Amino acid sequence: MPTVSSEELxxxxxxxxxxxxxxxxxxxxxxxxxxxYDVEYLVYQISRELGLTQDWPVVIVGIGNLGAALANxxxxxxxxxxxxxxxxxxxALAGRLxxxxxxxxxxxxxxxVADNQVSIGxxxxxxxxxQEVTDRLVAAGVTSILNFAPTVLSVPDGxxxxxxxxxxxxxILAFHEQRxxxxxxxxxxxxxxxxxxxx
Amino acid sequence: MPTVSSEELxxxxxxxxxxxxxxxxxxxxxxxxxxxYDVEYLVYQISRELGLTQDWPVVIVGIGNLGAALANxxxxxxxxxxxxxxxxxxxALAGRLxxxxxxxxxxxxxxxVADNQVSIGxxxxxxxxxQEVTDRLVAAGVTSILNFAPTVLSVPDGxxxxxxxxxxxxxILAFHEQRxxxxxxxxxxxxxxxxxxxx
DNA sequence: CCATCTTTGTGCACGCGTTCACAAAGACAT
DNA sequence: ATGTCTTTGTGAACGCGTGCACAAAGATGG
Numbered sequence: 001m002p003t004v005s006s007e008e009l010x011x012x013x014x015x016x017x018x019x020x021x022x023x024x025x026x027x028x029x030x031x032x033x034x035x036x037y038d039v040e041y042l043v044y045q046i047s048r049e050l051g052l053t054q055d056w057p058v059v060i061v062g063i064g065n066l067g068a069a070l071a072n073x074x075x076x077x078x079x080x081x082x083x084x085x086x087x088x089x090x091x092a093l094a095g096r097l098x099x100x101x102x103x104x105x106x107x108x109x110x111x112x113v114a115d116n117q118v119s120i121g122x123x124x125x126x127x128x129x130x131q132e133v134t135d136r137l138v139a140a141g142v143t144s145i146l147n148f149a150p151t152v153l154s155v156p157d158g159x160x161x162x163x164x165x166x167x168x169x170x171x172i173l174a175f176h177e178q179r180x181x182x183x184x185x186x187x188x189x190x191x192x193x194x195x196x197x198x199x
Numbered sequence: 200m201p202t203v204s205s206e207e208l209x210x211x212x213x214x215x216x217x218x219x220x221x222x223x224x225x226x227x228x229x230x231x232x233x234x235x236y237d238v239e240y241l242v243y244q245i246s247r248e249l250g251l252t253q254d255w256p257v258v259i260v261g262i263g264n265l266g267a268a269l270a271n272x273x274x275x276x277x278x279x280x281x282x283x284x285x286x287x288x289x290x291a292l293a294g295r296l297x298x299x300x301x302x303x304x305x306x307x308x309x310x311x312v313a314d315n316q317v318s319i320g321x322x323x324x325x326x327x328x329x330q331e332v333t334d335r336l337v338a339a340g341v342t343s344i345l346n347f348a349p350t351v352l353s354v355p356d357g358x359x360x361x362x363x364x365x366x367x368x369x370x371i372l373a374f375h376e377q378r379x380x381x382x383x384x385x386x387x388x389x390x391x392x393x394x395x396x397x398x
Numbered sequence: 399c400c401a402t403c404t405t406t407g408t409g410c411a412c413g414c415g416t417t418c419a420c421a422a423a424g425a426c427a428t
Numbered sequence: 429a430t431g432t433c434t435t436t437g438t439g440a441a442c443g444c445g446t447g448c449a450c451a452a453a454g455a456t457g458g
Contacts, residue, residue, distance in 0.1 A: 005405065018408090018447055025407060033406040033453045050370065051377040058369070065268035072264060075349055075366040080373070119376055120369070143379065144372040150274055160375050162368045167274040169361045170257070170319065171249065173343040174279070176359050177318055178250040180342065204435065217417055217438090224437060232423045232436040 005036040057084040057116045059142075061133050062125030063093055063103050066148055070124060071099035084116040089129065106133070113140040120144045127151040134161075204235035256283040256315045258341075260332050261324030262292055262302050265347055269323060270298040283315040288328065305332070312339040319343045326350040333360075 006024070010017035024030065024037070027049055031037045047053050058076075060067050063086050070076075071086055086103045088094075093103045104112070112118065121137040123130050123145060130149035137145060144160045147153055153161050205223070209216035223229065223236070226248055230236045246252050257275075259266050262285050269275075270285055285302045287293075292302045303311070311317065320336040322329050322344060329348035336344060343359045346352055352360050 007405080016447060018449090019445090021405090021407065022446085029407075031406050032455085034404045034455045036405065051373045052370075054373070054377065056373050056376070065264045065271060069264035069268055070365060073365055075364065076369070079366055079370055081366070081369060119380075120372055122369070144376050146369055146372055158379075160372055162372055164365075164368055165274065166269060166272055166363075167278055167280070169363055170275070170280060170321070170345055171251075171278055173319055173345055173359055173361055174250045174253070174255050177255070177343050178253065180357075181318075206435080215417060217419090218415090220435090220437065221416085228437075230436050231425085233425050233434045235435065 002039045003032075003036040004039055004042075006031070008036075052080045054080055056081045056120055057118045058082070058120045058122055059085045059087055059109070059112060059118050059137075060122045060124060061087045061106065061109070061137070062123060062129070062149075063088040063098055064124065064126075067122075067124035068098050070122060070148075071101065081120075084118050085112045087112070089125075106136075109136055110140045113137070113142060118142060120146070122146045122148070123153075124148045201238045202231075202235040203238055203241075205230070207235075251279045253279050255280045255319055256317045257281070257319045257321055258284045258286055258308070258311060258315075258317050258336075259321045259323060260286045260305065260308070260336070261322060261328070261348075262287040262297055263323065263325075266321075266323035267297050269321060269347075270300065280319075283317050284311045286311070288324075305335075308335055309339045312336070312341060317341060319345070321345045321347070322352075323347045 006017045006021045010020045013020070021031075024042075027045055030042055030045055044053075058081055060070055060083060063071070067086065067088070071083060076083065083099070083101060085108070086098055086101050087106050087109055088103050089106045091105060094105050096103050113121075118140075119142060121133075121142040121144070123133055123137075125133055127149045130147065130151045131153060134145060134147075134153045134155060138155055138159055143158065145153065145155065145162070147161055147163045148166070150165065152163070155161055205216045205220045209219045212219070220230075223241075226244055229241055229244055243252075257280055259269055259282060262270070266285065266287070270282060275282065282298070282300060284307070285297055285300050286305050286308055287302050288305045290304060293304050295302050312320075317339075318341060320332075320341040320343070322332055322336075324332055326348045329346065329350045330352060333344060333346075333352045333354060337354055337358055342357060344352065344354065344361070346360055346362045347365070349364065351362070354360055
């Protein structure tokens with residue numbers, strides 16, 4: 001039976017082994033003292049807790065470059081996500097294959113969500129269309145939305161929204177870059193300025 | 200002179216006003232007691248501190264769907280980023296216009312980075328090409344890399360890498376979705392299981 | 399069956415970030 | 429000028445997550 005110790009895992013992940021053990025303990029006592037954790041069992045337990053063992057049908061709305069990139073992204077399938085449908089308002093796109101799936105018209109949204117029991121929707125439309133799409137998704141029964149459009153969406157209570165801003169990470173890099181470059185020549189008002197930015 | 204109080208800003212952002220004031224205080228004393236903060240001045244100071252007032256030339260490597268989506272993304276320009284060039288290994292793409300810019304061959308990387316003093320590179324290539332592209336970027340003088348490829352990159356000290364995994368946010372949504380659905384019918388080993396997932 | 403050795407699970411202490419609470423500062427009216 | 433009122437800036441307290449350190453648990457060998 002292949003096992004790992006918390007020490008090995010912690011070293012590999014670059015974290016403290018006590019923290020790692022404490023985190024694992026929240027999921028139950030899956031380790032064996034003097035031996036470590038059974039790898040296969042541990043993977044299964046974490047996967048289950050994270051929802052990776054379930055099947056999550058999702059719809060992607062807005063099949064532009066970003067929508068297509070998401071449809072082609074391999075990381076979804078391996079994490080339990082299944083693309084139930086690709087939707088777009090552009091009738092010229094209808095039927096075209098993207099990542100092996102035909103693009104369908106936005107008006108099929110309601111029936112697709114109902115038929116596949118979709119609870120998660122991904123919005124990759126232009127900003128202008130995002131709120132309307134959101135409203136339709138919510139009305140159809142979707143309770144979680146991943147928003148790539150640069151707009152703040154308003155949703156009723158009980159619906160989760162997560163917004164992904166592709167430029168935020170770039171901004172963090174630029175912030176650090178500025179620090180690297182400016183440490184010696186940038187005139188600061190008075191003394192140094194502490195970091196107010198995530199690591 | 201239009202002003203805002205820390206109370207108003209905190210309410211709008213959904214945070215504590217004291218924390219907001221303390222955060223601002225790290226940038227200097229830009230407020231006026233009894234009045235609040237001068238909006239225009241505050242915006243400028245924050246922009247400057249975050250590096251938004253600078254010009255950051257970036258190169259995007261790998262002009263597939265994701266690379267094209269990034270090139271078209273409007274949020275970059277408004278935050279001080281300027282796409283210096285789009286690069287791809289596929290010679291068939293060379294010269295094609297994406298977001299108004301011609302795609303150039305990867306072999307021009309070194310000269311483009313040097314000529315434009317590019318310090319930030321964006322990798323949107325397949326996983327297999329990411330490390331080689333990284334090495335060339337670093338050798339050419341790039342010191343910050345935003346990696347969209349599903350690989351862990353190794354870089355020398357002094358180079359910053361940030362990895363964006365498009366499926367992580369989806370996974371967080373699924374985790375919460377599981378909680379919503381399973382709170383009443385999922386059999387838990389013993390008692391409840393605390394959350395081990397970001398909010 | 400006992401001794402020893404390894405590694406888990408966790409109580410406790412420490413440190414850091416958040417929040418409270420208030421004195422200081424400035425605006426504005428009289 | 430003086431007093432009042434508003435809002436900042438910050439010292440101090442609080443709370444929570446992280447890390448230390450060790451007892452308990454189980455494996456393994458004699």
